[in-house]
Amino acid sequence: MTVRCPSPLLTGLALLLLGGTGAAPAATYTNPVIDEDFPDPFILRVGKAYYAYGTNAGGLDVPVRRSSDLVHWTFVGDALGGLGAWASGGFTWAPEVARTPKGYVLYYTARHTASGRQCIGAAFSANPEGPFRDASAAPLVCQLDLGGSIDASPFTDRDGQRYLYWKNDGNCCNQPTALWGQKLSADGLKLVGQPKDLLYNGALWEGNLIEAPQVYTRANKYYLFYSASDYNSDLYGVGYALGMSPLGPFRKQTRDGAWLATKGKVAGPGGQGVITDGKGNTWLYYHAWTTGQVGYGSGGARSLRLDPLKFVNGLPMLKGPSVTAQPAPAKP
Template identity: 50%
Template sequence: MNRPLLAAAVVAALSLGGCDGGGPPPAAEGSSMFTNPVHTADTPDPQAILVDGTWHLFHTNASGANVPVLTSPDLVTWTPAGDAFPALPAWAAPGKTWAPEVLALDPGRYVLYPTVADRASGRQCIGRATATAPGGPYVDSAAGPLVCQADLGGSIDASPFRDTDGSLYLLWKNDGNAIGQDTWLWSQRLSPDGLTLLGEPSRLLRQTEPWEGHVVEGPFLWRHDGQLFLFYAANAYDKADYAEGYALCDTPLGPCHKPPGNPILTSGNGASGPGHASMVEHDGRTWLLYHAWPAGAEGSIAPGRQLWLDEVTWEDGRPVVHGPTSTPQRRP
């Protein structure tokens, strides 16, 4: 999730610097090892999909782009590839386009779920945009947002989920901390084309544990060995206390419960406030993509939140994140 750091004036200032490559590759080409961070430029709230052998990663606005997209052949070496969402819909104001995630449907059909500033309500709300290529350009031709709980502070951090039976769901957070209310994680069925919500939304969980502070956010669902895991970030995004945890859910609409052992990813080894993650599988291994500030630079505009990649293993039915890892590790 993002906050006023990336308001329009800041984005405009960042755009003067152009879109850099995020520093040198983290490992020499052909090497079997890599070292975090895998992208040293500002890469908040990352999510990646694999299309035709290329990873496409989307993240919160930075360097003048609404939805910056990076591409990689291996999850390690990332190259900026422009703005996936260059034109916002008429109902959205520029400068605060956060936490975009993409759902790949049939070949040649992709749906983007960005959080944008809704002009009518003055709150952050969730849109939907479509494209025929994973990197865009995505176009939102709707007259208004898909989800906008203005009375609950707004709606942010959308994440699509396809279950094993093919059914689709959308998760998000109501932005209650913007108005001094609770933050809840929500889920609702999506139509097969990913553009319409079906039925009623379900509340999954809210902040209740000391490590969560006043905020839970950045949800995503993941199935492993029949179990349904709800991953989420919690606490103040610009502090070292920000961390990643998980819950177990009976269905994509809940109920969910928080097991002991949280959080599962916390500050360390040069990564401060790690979280707002997404998960991918590659060659039988599971990986967590997440952002983290350099230690001592929490809340900074530059370098901002860098991109980290660490392996997840499953031990006794529990996800174990092997990170933050700052020493060389085997590539995906």
């Protein structure tokens, strides 16, 4: 791609309309911030830039975009430079990335060729944009007796210890689903010790599955956010559990209904994560359908959205889901 310097005639307004990392800071924004299919998002902050990774779409295994303000996003390309030898293409889901002393590790879900189940791999790159490459002959996590493993999410605690969370894919084959956690090595490429089952589906609103775990810590508490129910419907939503250590025990705080659920023009929110802006304010990002265009085949898309996340007396409070203009995140 050839890059040319902008003409002096390009005004700040024109740059704002173009979007991307060169856009002027936005005073306000309106959801969605990526108004196209970008499911299972994960956002990583690196210095003054943010990188968003999503489930395979448009022929790409892991589409990645870059932003300077969480509002305007520039398409970068495919972050994954090649699946592991154990995997088949076309089913690359829910990527998340961890920064390590030697570079970046991308955890991704892909089809395990030998079994036909979904399993989790780890790919490495020196750069957050990739290309990430998985040199492993076998997946990192692959609970074949429990239906497979998906939705890996890394977390680094305050003491530097790394953890990986995921879901066993039991709903693929009439088995229970659970969220799991296990320690990781310092380079993020190997599991340490034994896995621990943390939560199971069981609440009425969760349907036959819980998935998409992500842990966030604040004031010595650990918040395990997760999605549940049918992603392809307006029943999908976000719940959370609370614990006092990275591996729990965790207690569900959302047994009677989803914490973030379908409301107004926003349907089936999920695939959530927490990110901080330039002033340290917390935001929840997530994908969602537009009401009336729910499910593949409807013409709809799971677009990327974000809303301010506050903590009141130790409980997460979300200003959303929103569809009107509101103050934008602060740039790093």
